[in-house]
Amino acid sequence: SSGINAEYGGAIQYAQRYLVDGGEPPLKLQETMALLAFQPTTECEKYKRYFSEDRWNELVVEFRRTNYELHHLHTESLLSTVLQSGLSVIKTHQCYSSERSGDCPVCNEPLNALAASLPFSHCTQSRLICRISGDVMNEHNHPLMLPNGHVYGERALTEMMETEGVIVCPRTEEVFWLDQCKKVYVM
16 A cells, blocks of 8 residues: 555656646646546546546547647548549539539549538639530540530530431430531630
């Protein structure tokens, strides 16, 4: 018993010397130091909670948070951080509309849910994507505008011609001739 009291006395002297800078110690430190006077089986409610299993779990979480902060570590995994960076680059408003693309990673679950809280990308250069085929419309697949204003890729329109030169708009089901389509030039 005298060995335990000597350990308590040593702990109190250590706290007075190194944890208190001459003034009145903070209340939280006073309560913690008072634990030296109580056993884990104490019935005193004020101190009983410090010995509970939940308190140890809180201390583990607090220790990890402080350790991460001290060593400038991230609490999230590096994979999650890199994945979120990539998703925010390609996330657009269309990813959350009714017209999602099957080829876009953000448009498909579970990445759609992961990207929900991320900002939308800021695009300084755009690409035109054909609604029918999902192909990029460029100098190899010219964008063609039907007389009703809908724009599709030249390859997709050529593939969907029913008879020689007749095209049915997939959105409005209007019928047009291929020679009625106009090339769209984007600057």
